Each structure stands twice: as structure tokens, then as C-alpha cells.
Amino acid sequence: MDTTPESYLDLFPLETIVYLTPDSENVLEDIDPDKVYVLGGLVDESIHKQLTLRRAREQRLQTARLPIREYMVRAPNARNYHCETLAINQVFDVLCTYYETRSWPAALRAGVSSGKGFVLREAAEQ
Numbered sequence: 001m002d003t004t005p006e007s008y009l010d011l012f013p014l015e016t017i018v019y020l021t022p023d024s025e026n027v028l029e030d031i032d033p034d035k036v037y038v039l040g041g042l043v044d045e046s047i048h049k050q051l052t053l054r055r056a057r058e059q060r061l062q063t064a065r066l067p068i069r070e071y072m073v074r075a076p077n078a079r080n081y082h083c084e085t086l087a088i089n090q091v092f093d094v095l096c097t098y099y100e101t102r103s104w105p106a107a108l109r110a111g112v113s114s115g116k117g118f119v120l121r122e123a124a125e126q
Contacts, residue, residue, distance in 0.1 A: 009059060012036045019056035020091060022084045023049065024063035027070060031099055039095070040088035066094055071104050072118040082117035 008017060019038045020028070031037070038061075056063045066086070074082045086094070094111030098104060105120050112118055 008036065008038055014060060015062075017061050019052065019059070019061045019063050020065065021052035021056060021063050022065050022068075022086075023053035024056075024065040026062070026064045027067050028064040029067070031095065037095070039091045066091065066108070067104050068108065068112065068118060071108055071121055072112065073121050075114070075117055075119040077117055079117075081115075084116070084118075086112065086116070 004011070016034065017036050017038060018028075018032075053063060065084070068084050090111045090113065092111075094107045097110040098107035101107065105122065109120060
């Protein structure tokens with residue numbers, strides 16, 4: 001991994017950038033080695049619905065979301081809390097595990113903490 005103060009918009013062709021946002025209607029089905037994935041495009045203490053999606057659209061970027069809804073279900077919990085927004089390190093863990101295993105269930109198990117209110121569909125059915 002390389003770090004730079006330059007903007008990703010200046011470093012990569014727009015058609016290669018995929019902005020990961022939980023508000024995207026597009027599901028990330030696989031990792032394309034020819035794409036550049038932006039995670040944590042906005043770091044904020046509070047969650048602002050649609051903010052990352054709006055920013056990506058303003059920049060005319062492709063968007064995608066992790067396949068949480070496709071592989072996980074809401075788990076009953078005392079607080080009735082369910083959130084698909086993950087911290088940067090959680091998204092990174094999910095992507096790294098998926099890249100290594102090619103398994104979304106394994107990747108989501110590794111990166112989505114139980115505190116988010118979701119469990120793998122297969123675990124819920126047991």
C-alpha cells in the first residue's frame with residue numbers, strides 16, 4: 001500500500017475508480033485487479049446517510065457496496081440495532097479476506113462485527 005497527499009481523482013483514470021459506499025445500489029460481486037477501490041472516502045464520527053453516494057456521483061465515479069444484504073440477515077438483539085456502515089479497518093478486513101478466500105461469507109464473518117446486528121444467513125438458519 002502506498003500513501004500520498006494527492007487525490008485519487010488526480011492519480012487514477014475515473015473509469016477505474018470504484019467508490020465503496022453502503023448506500024450504493026450496486027453490489028460488489030468480485031474484486032477487479034484493474035480497479036481502484038476507495039474506502040473511507042469520508043471519515044466522520046457520525047453517519048450521514050447518502051453523503052458518500054452523493055460525493056461519488058458528484059465526482060462521476062462508479063459505486064458499489066459490500067454484499068452484506070445478500071449474505072447476512074438482521075439478528076435479533078436487545079437494542080434492535082442494525083447498521084451496514086463499517087469502519088475503514090472492517091471494510092479493509094472484508095476485502096482482504098475475500099481476496100484471499102474468494103468467499104463472501106468468510107470475508108463478512110471476518111469483518112462485520114456482531115455489534116452491527118447482522119449474522120450470516122447460514123448461521124441464522126441453524
